[in-house]
Amino acid sequence: MSVSLPHALSVWWRNASMYRRTWKANILPNFFEPVFYLAAIGIGVGAYIQEMGGTSYVRFLAPGLICVAAMNGASFEVTYNVFVRLTWEKTYDAMLTAPIEPDDVLLGEVLWALTRAGIYGGAFFIVVAAFGYAPLPRALLALPAIPLAGLLFASLGIAFSLRVTKIDFLSFYFTLFLTPLFLFSDVFFPIKERLSGPWLVVAEVLPLLHPVRAARAAFNGTLGWQTLWDVVYVLVVSAALLALARRTIRRRLTA
Amino acid sequence: MQPAGESVIRARGVTKRFGARVAVRDLDLDVPAGVCFGLLGPNGAGKTTALRMIYGVTRPTAGTIEVFGIDVANDPRAVRARLGVTLQENVQIEALSPRDNLRIFARHHLLPRSRREARVEELLDFLELRSHADVPVVALSGGYRRRLAIAMSLIHDPELLVLDEPTTGLDPAVRLALWARVRELRARGRSVLLTTHYMDEAERLCDRVLILCEGRAICEGAPRALIAERLAREALEIDATPAEEAHLLAGEPWQRLRSGGRLVVYGDSVAPLVARLRAQDGGDGRPVIVRPTNLEDLFLAATGTSLEGGA
Numbered sequence: 255m256s257v258s259l260p261h262a263l264s265v266w267w268r269n270a271s272m273y274r275r276t277w278k279a280n281i282l283p284n285f286f287e288p289v290f291y292l293a294a295i296g297i298g299v300g301a302y303i304q305e306m307g308g309t310s311y312v313r314f315l316a317p318g319l320i321c322v323a324a325m326n327g328a329s330f331e332v333t334y335n336v337f338v339r340l341t342w343e344k345t346y347d348a349m350l351t352a353p354i355e356p357d358d359v360l361l362g363e364v365l366w367a368l369t370r371a372g373i374y375g376g377a378f379f380i381v382v383a384a385f386g387y388a389p390l391p392r393a394l395l396a397l398p399a400i401p402l403a404g405l406l407f408a409s410l411g412i413a414f415s416l417r418v419t420k421i422d423f424l425s426f427y428f429t430l431f432l433t434p435l436f437l438f439s440d441v442f443f444p445i446k447e448r449l450s451g452p453w454l455v456v457a458e459v460l461p462l463l464h465p466v467r468a469a470r471a472a473f474n475g476t477l478g479w480q481t482l483w484d485v486v487y488v489l490v491v492s493a494a495l496l497a498l499a500r501r502t503i504r505r506r507l508t509a
Numbered sequence: 510m511q512p513a514g515e516s517v518i519r520a521r522g523v524t525k526r527f528g529a530r531v532a533v534r535d536l537d538l539d540v541p542a543g544v545c546f547g548l549l550g551p552n553g554a555g556k557t558t559a560l561r562m563i564y565g566v567t568r569p570t571a572g573t574i575e576v577f578g579i580d581v582a583n584d585p586r587a588v589r590a591r592l593g594v595t596l597q598e599n600v601q602i603e604a605l606s607p608r609d610n611l612r613i614f615a616r617h618h619l620l621p622r623s624r625r626e627a628r629v630e631e632l633l634d635f636l637e638l639r640s641h642a643d644v645p646v647v648a649l650s651g652g653y654r655r656r657l658a659i660a661m662s663l664i665h666d667p668e669l670l671v672l673d674e675p676t677t678g679l680d681p682a683v684r685l686a687l688w689a690r691v692r693e694l695r696a697r698g699r700s701v702l703l704t705t706h707y708m709d710e711a712e713r714l715c716d717r718v719l720i721l722c723e724g725r726a727i728c729e730g731a732p733r734a735l736i737a738e739r740l741a742r743e744a745l746e747i748d749a750t751p752a753e754e755a756h757l758l759a760g761e762p763w764q765r766l767r768s769g770g771r772l773v774v775y776g777d778s779v780a781p782l783v784a785r786l787r788a789q790d791g792g793d794g795r796p797v798i799v800r801p802t803n804l805e806d807l808f809l810a811a812t813g814t815s816l817e818g819g820a
Contacts, residue, residue, distance in 0.1 A: 258586075264616040268602075271613055275604055348600035350566050351593065351662065352617035353586040508566050509527070 257357035265349065265362025266369070269331075287326065288319040288378050292387075295442070307444045308474070316387040317396055317469035318441030324375030324403040325462060328367040329432060332411035333424045336363055340416070346507055356503040364408045364496070371404025389473060396472035402488045403465035409495035410461060416502040439463040440470070464488050515578075517542045517669050517700045518563055523572035525558050525724075532558040534724040536572070540717075542668075545691060545701040547715035549708070549804065555724040556704040557597070560673055563702070564594055577668065590618070592669040593662030597677070599654040603647040607638050607657045610646060611664060618665040625664075632660040636690065652683035659690070670694060672703040676710060688714055708804040718804070722812040736807050740764060741775040744806055745782055746798040748772070757789050766809050773809075775802060 273280065292315060300311030307314045339345035346359050379397065382388045388396075414427055438445065439462035449457060457463055464484040471477045520538035524531065533555040540546045548556045561567035562574055565585025574581045576588045601610050608629060615625040633639045636656040641649060646657065655675070662670060672691075676684040691701055691714055705711055711718050712732045719729040728735055741764060749757060749772045758765070763782065764775040774782060779799055786797060 260619050261617065264613075264619065267616050268613050271609065272602060272604065344596065344598055344600050347566070348596060348661075349617055351564060351589065351596065352614070352665075353589045353619075354617055355586065508568065 257361050258353075258355070259361070261352075261354045261358040262361035262365065265354070265359055266365045269335075269362070269366040270369070285323070285374055285377055288323045289381060291315070291322075292319055292382070307470075313387050313473075314444075315441070316382045317393075317399075317473045318439070318466045320375055320378050320382060320396065321399055321403040321462065321465040321469055322436055322441060323378035324371040324400045324465070325407045325432070325436075327371040327374030328404045328407040329411050329428070331367040331370050332363060332408050333415045333427055334421075336412055337415045337418065337421055337424060340506065341421075350507060356507045357500060359507070360412070360496070360500055360503050363412060364405070367408035367411070368401055368404045371408070372400055375400035375403065389475075392475050393473050395477065396469040399465040399469035399472070402468070402485065403462075405492045406461050406465065406488045409492040409499065413495040413499040413502070416499055416506065435460055435462045440466045461488075461491065515542050516540060516575075518546075518574070518576050518702065520559075520563070520574045521572055523559070523562060523569045523574060525555075525562060525567065526570045532724050533562070533569075533721075536721075536724075536726055538719065538726075540700065540702055542700050543695065543698055544716040545695050545703065545714050547711040547718040548702070548704045548721055549706065549711050549718050549808070550704075550721035551706055553723075554721040556721055557673055558724075559721070560594070560671055560702070560704060564589055564592060564671065590665070591667055592671060593665065593667040594671040595659050595662040595673060595675060597673045599651075599658045601646045601654065601657060601661070604645055606641075606643045606645055607649075607653075607660070608633065608642045610657060611661060614661045615664045620665060628664055628666065632663055635663075635693075636660045637686070652679055655679060655683070655687070659687070667699070669700045669702065672701065674704055674706070676705075676707065684710075708808065712804050720804075720808060720811060727811045728807075732804055736802050736804065739810055740802045740806055741777050742802055743776055743779045744800055744802045745774045745776075745779040745786075746771060746800070747774070747786065747795060749795075757786055761785075766806065766813075768809055768813065773806060775806070 292312065296312030296315045300315075303311040305311075346356075349359060350356070376397075379388070379400070383390065383393070411427070415424060418424060438449075438457060439460060440457075441462070445457050445463070446454060464487045468477075468481050468484040471481045516539045518538060518540035520536055523533060523536040523538070525533040536555075536559060538559075548559060550556055558567060562569050563576060563581065565581040565588055568582065577591055579587050581588050602613065605613070611629045611632060612625060615628060620628065633642050636659060638653065638656055638660060641653055646654060649657070659670075659672070659675070662672075670691075675691075676687055679687070688710070691703075695701060701714075703710075703714070715732060717730060718732055718735065720727040728738075730738075747757075748770050750770065751767070754765070754767075754772050758774065761774075761782070766773045766775075776782060783797060783799060786795070
């Protein structure tokens with residue numbers, strides 16, 4: 255059973271067709287959340303903070319929030335939408351009456367999550383640049399962090415949601431995992447200045463730190479070996495999670 | 510297109526176990542090309558499991574299935590490219606219209622644009638959806654949604670259409686219209702495999718039927734021939750307790766079947782029995798139904814209750 259890109263793209267296309275009708279309603283929560291953080295915390299709280307990580311607070315926030323926007327763009331798609339399609343709507347059962355295999359469904363959904371991550375991360379980048387918080391042109395090197403964050407969180411989200419049996423568990427993913435991650439991954443404060451030894455190890459294992467650190471390195475012009483390690487982390491962890499997701503989706507769709 | 514006389518589906522010794530439960534047991538199946546073939550049985554008989562194995566989304570625990578001469582286990586994509594399946598539930602994008610749903614589903618079959626558009630228009634006519642072609646599915650009745658579901662299964666003009674309980678929950682007018690569409694497909698040389706628990710649907714639509722009960726094939730053949738093999742031509746239905754039955758039919762060698770409080774008696778001509786019952790029941794005016802023997806009777810005979818009296 256190998257994957258077929260054209261069939262995966264038909265799965266992608268289905269999502270795109272549905273999104274075209276509802277994008278205005280969709281864009282509000284996922285997009286404006288980081289914008290509000292940037293404004294309220296970056297500018298509001300930032301007025302009380304002299305500097306952080308060598309720049310103003312709002313400039314410190316910018317690269318992290320771009321990754322958070324990409325993370326949000328991917329996450330909702332691969333959790334709630336996949337769960338509902340799999341469990342209630344039987345969308346994938348209907349697709350499998352065509353020459354589509356579970357691997358195509360997985361690839362199509364991940365590609366769509368990546369697209370959403372790109373839209374939200376990209377839109378946020380434009381906002382950040384428009385307000386002058388992105389030192390161009392070197393900040394453009396942060397753009398690859400968007401698909402990297404998207405891939406990582408698409409893989410994480412789908413590996414998780416394919417395994418849950420009750421929709422309630424999905425809210426745990428957001429409240430018990432993504433939210434703490436968001437707070438402790440170098441987005442709001444430099445973790446190496448505030449966390450002690452063992453906690454730094456924990457933070458290194460957690461996913462969001464890596465795209466954030468890579469984006470920040472691009473903004474600061476300090477790309478280096480650590481950035482390479484961050485990229486490798488994303489690719490290796492995503493591959494492992496997708497392999498797990500693939501086993502799960504094959505089991506659930508083709509008993 | 511499969512040449513007439515060849516089997517579109519050939520299954521041998523197919524068994525499917527889910528843990529300890531055996532859903533399908535040692536099933537042999539031969540569906541010839543160009544016919545309407547019915548899989549009948551109550552809920553839980555294994556019909557949907559059998560269908561899923563035929564189009565390759567469920568792997569048999571044992572046995573082989575060939576569709577269009579292709580081993581389903583080896584190349585399910587090739588099989589699905591040539592058949593269409595209408596699932597029990599209507600799976601559609603509710604916010605979009607039938608036309609858009611058809612277009613999106615056509616892409617799953619990788620149909621090129623011109624063929625896609627042509628097929629969409631053909632199917633809107635064939636399933637009589639044109640009047641509602643651009644109405645969001647959420648606003649459509651069950652009958653229209655079912656037609657759309659069937660249209661979606663036909664988007665790539667498959668040689669074989671598989672229908673899982675096609676008319677369950679639909680009103681009589683829509684049922685008749687769908688039956689007409691199935692007959693037309695068959696007239697155009699397509700094969701149809703359907704599952705149903707409606708005996709009248711099986712009898713009116715299917716050229717051949719296979720009765721499944723608890724995963725096992727009970728009997729297979731043309732409906733009227735199957736009935737004639739086991740039961741006499743006419744049936745008389747009457748509500749009677751076993752005690753009443755013993756009194757009313759004492760000494761009569763008629764074939765009988767009991768289903769709860771209902772007794773059915775079979776004979777080539779039951780008119781004499783009606784007269785006898787009227788004489789016996791002492792002016793009770795007990796309601797009596799005289800009708801042709803049907804697949805319902807065959808099913809009860811084969812699975813539910815034992816045959817009493819003469820064979």
